Amino acid sequence: MEAGKINGEAYDVRISKKKPIYPVTSGLRKYLRTYQRDARMPISYADLMEFYETSPVIDKNGKDTLWETPLYPPHVQENLYNGLKILYAKLKASGNTRIVEHKYIDRVEYCAFGNSHPFRIRIVNRLNDVYDYFYVKQADASRIYGLELEQIISPNPVNYIVDGQTLVEEHIVGIPGDVFTQSLINNPDYNPKRIAKEFVKFNERCMITLLGDMRAYNFVVQITPDFDDFQFRIRAIDFDQQFYEGNPKIYMPQFFKDNLAYVQLCMEHLTATTVLQYQQEERSSIVHRVRSERHRIAALRDVSNTEELSTAVHVKQLREGYADFYRNEHYFGCRTMTDIIEMNVKNVIRQVKS
Structure with missing residues (x-):
């Protein structure tokens, strides 16, 4: 080597050059349904894009992280955050919302740097302050094929769900x-x-x-x-x-x-x-x-x-x-x-x- x-x-x-986003076709959606990768989501990636401005996220050393905090009107934010909790329940527990009864959305961050322009969500358990992350992204077909190959051929399990053109991924x-x-x-x-x-x-x-x-x-x-x-x-x-x-x-x-x-x-x-x-x-x-x-x-x-x-x-x-x-x-x-x-x-x- x-x-x-x-x-x-x-x-x-x-x-x-930047790779184009490839849409999720009907054939791929059928495959995703067969292997339990599809889910009906209360909110979509497009809903999260409805912010009116952003502020940069700076790390503890004062450096720009390339992530931004999107700002939403209060009534929009409440609906989005409730929907994000349900998304987390679908990702982690097949939709059982009991796991989010004591959790709240602490932070939503947006990255315009990557191909899929992801949102990174931080969810916190108010009983013990333990937190977790998950991601909401544009559903890119080639990325989904990559996740599936990782699941099948690598020793690493991956957890994600898709609805239309919205992809939700577990934090690795x-x-x-x-x-x-x-x-x-x-x-x-x-x-x-x-x-x-x-x-x-x-x-x-x-x-x-x-x-x-x-x-x-x-x-x-x-x-x-x-x-x-x-x-x-x-x-x-x-x-x-x-x-x-x-x-x-x-x-x-x-x-x-x-x-x-x-x-x-x-x-x-x-x-x-x-x-x-x-x-x-x-x-x-x-x-x-x-x-x-x-x-x-x-x-x-x-x-x-x-x-x-x-x-x-x-x-x-x-x-x-x-x-x-x-x-x-x-x-x-x-x-x-x-x-x-x-x-x-x-x-x-x-x-x-x-």
């Missing part, structure tokens, strides 16, 4: 990857080999599922104390760049300059043999999960293959790039991004069997 280089030349992956707990590199990656209590191992596995998952733009601020690091050490898990939190771009390096976190600290850790503490071992471990886990969820992934494939989720130019560029990377001419027969993922999975199955 070499940081930021291809064929010995420096390389820093960049995304030049963890330390942002960029924050982890700034203050924790060199913690003497942490085993650097375990962090490096997890980055190798994370890199492998992104390559196979075509999850792009995994710069450090788009994933979190989860730390779990074990009886004799700390365990680490890297989890994606942003699925906006799911199988859209044509550059293969977009789907390889190792080629982003923001992730240099993780790549250096791999280079310092892992050998080529151990990197291959961890890649094979992750491939074996993926094969097991694909076999366990074969009906669901087949249904996801069938519906996504009928939709336009990228451009013909990007598909052509990516299939050629993956054909070269894997030395496999079968990629030239791929017509869609879904076909490329399916070819990736078939490759993994063959590698595990051999």
Whole structure:
């Protein structure tokens, strides 16, 4: 694993244009109903957009967080906040509103920076001040496919619901990857080999599922104390760049300059043999999960293959790039991004069997 280089030349992956929002089609809605991802919501994303102005959210160090606090008329805010509590109940307890009887909406924040322009909601239990977050976003079809692939192929469960063009997502707990590199990656209590191992596995998952733009601020690091050490898990939190771009390096976190600290850790503490071992471990886990969820992934494939989720130019560029990377001419027969993922999975199955 070499940081930021291809064929010995420096390389820093960049995304030049913003990805368009793809609508949720009738075929995808049918899939979501089948797998209990749809829900009737009392308010929508469009309702939350009815603010008259915003004020910037500043962190404790006086820096602009790029989030804003939307301001609503009092009567509008009351209806929205009541609706948000019901949304939380649907997300967490299949609509059982007893779980929000003692909760209140403490804060609503809006971000115009991301593709999906999310709202971040903080909900607090008034009995003990314990709080939680969840998100309301524009329902982008490619993002939903990314969430589904994360659920099926990764070891990480995701929780979300969709109604029309509104997407509600559970907060994924963890330390942002960029924050982890700034203050924790060199913690003497942490085993650097375990962090490096997890980055190798994370890199492998992104390559196979075509999850792009995994710069450090788009994933979190989860730390779990074990009886004799700390365990680490890297989890994606942003699925906006799911199988859209044509550059293969977009789907390889190792080629982003923001992730240099993780790549250096791999280079310092892992050998080529151990990197291959961890890649094979992750491939074996993926094969097991694909076999366990074969009906669901087949249904996801069938519906996504009928939709336009990228451009013909990007598909052509990516299939050629993956054909070269894997030395496999079968990629030239791929017509869609879904076909490329399916070819990736078939490759993994063959590698595990051999």
